[in-house]
Amino acid sequence: MNDFISRVEILKLIAHPVRITILQELSKGVKCVSDFEEFLEISQPNISQHLGALRRAGIIDFFIDGRLRCYFLKSPLVIDLLEIFNKEYPGELPGPECCPTTKKGTYPGERRR
Amino acid sequence: MNDFISRVEILKLIAHPVRITILQELSKGVKCVSDFEEFLEISQPNISQHLGALRRAGIIDFFIDGRLRCYFLKSPLVIDLLEIFNKEYPGELPGPECCPTTKKGTYPGERRR
DNA sequence: TAAAAATATAATAATATGATTATATATGAA
DNA sequence: TTCATATATAATCATATTATTATATTTTTA
Numbered sequence: 001m002n003d004f005i006s007r008v009e010i011l012k013l014i015a016h017p018v019r020i021t022i023l024q025e026l027s028k029g030v031k032c033v034s035d036f037e038e039f040l041e042i043s044q045p046n047i048s049q050h051l052g053a054l055r056r057a058g059i060i061d062f063f064i065d066g067r068l069r070c071y072f073l074k075s076p077l078v079i080d081l082l083e084i085f086n087k088e089y090p091g092e093l094p095g096p097e098c099c100p101t102t103k104k105g106t107y108p109g110e111r112r113r
Numbered sequence: 114m115n116d117f118i119s120r121v122e123i124l125k126l127i128a129h130p131v132r133i134t135i136l137q138e139l140s141k142g143v144k145c146v147s148d149f150e151e152f153l154e155i156s157q158p159n160i161s162q163h164l165g166a167l168r169r170a171g172i173i174d175f176f177i178d179g180r181l182r183c184y185f186l187k188s189p190l191v192i193d194l195l196e197i198f199n200k201e202y203p204g205e206l207p208g209p210e211c212c213p214t215t216k217k218g219t220y221p222g223e224r225r226r
Numbered sequence: 227t228a229a230a231a232a233t234a235t236a237a238t239a240a241t242a243t244g245a246t247t248a249t250a251t252a253t254g255a256a
Numbered sequence: 257t258t259c260a261t262a263t264a265t266a267a268t269c270a271t272a273t274t275a276t277t278a279t280a281t282t283t284t285t286a
Binding site: 179 | 261262263264265
């Protein structure tokens with residue numbers, strides 16, 4: 001039903017420095033928790049919590065190898081998102097063309113800003 | 114300075130149902146606050162706050178036409194992001210191929226999950 | 227079978243976010 | 257000028273998010 005909201009939830013979840021970093025690593029290949037501990041400067045439980053949240057949202061998943069938990073990317077959206085995240089955007093969009101129409105009339109009248 | 118963090122901040126800002134809706138509208142053209150009031154079911158001050166936050170982040174900007182404030186998209190990243198946001202993703206990424214290597218050794222041993 | 231390693235879960239506390247309400251500002255119209 | 261319109265700002269409160277600390281679970285190894 002609420003496709004829109006769940007997409008927003010996914011975005012919101014990804015929009016966190018640690019989780020973006022986790023996803024960037026996973027986009028290169030499988031990683032287990034102790035691998036993350038080596039370069040994320042946060043505690044083990046915190047890593048686990050971030051991984052758990054990403055997992056519950058269906059963004060990543062894991063398999064178990066002995067006592068290792070090996071996480072991998074599941075959501076193809078993440079691949080596209082990371083590409084945009086890393087992309088350079090030189091410049092801004094062109095400003096609005098003259099005089100678009102809204103319910104309130106036609107603007108700009110005098111364009112002061 | 115911190116390019117990574119500011120990108121995350123932009124993502125975080127966009128990842129909100131009202132703000133995504135605002136940006137989707139602005140991707141179609143200029144809109145003023147009272148235009149938004151017609152289809153966003155939230156209060157005027159709340160709309161103003163969302164617009165203000167997007168503006169402070171440099172994602173949108175406005176010009177003034179009389180007593181209207183006419184907002185428009187500034188960040189090209191948003192265009193790409195909205196495209197992904199609306200894209201359908203059938204299926205998941207293929208699971209990891211056998212036996213990738215981590216600092217901890219080679220896995221999976223027995224893949225139980 | 228006891229200890230250790232790898233990881234998760236739960237409880238808590240600090241901080242951030244978001245909506246609401248009330249009020250302020252600026253502009254055009256009467 | 258005064259009033260109405262369009263919008264912003266500020267203060268407050270409720271809720272959500274995040275990190276921390278402590279503890280539990282599972283599996284391997286000694």
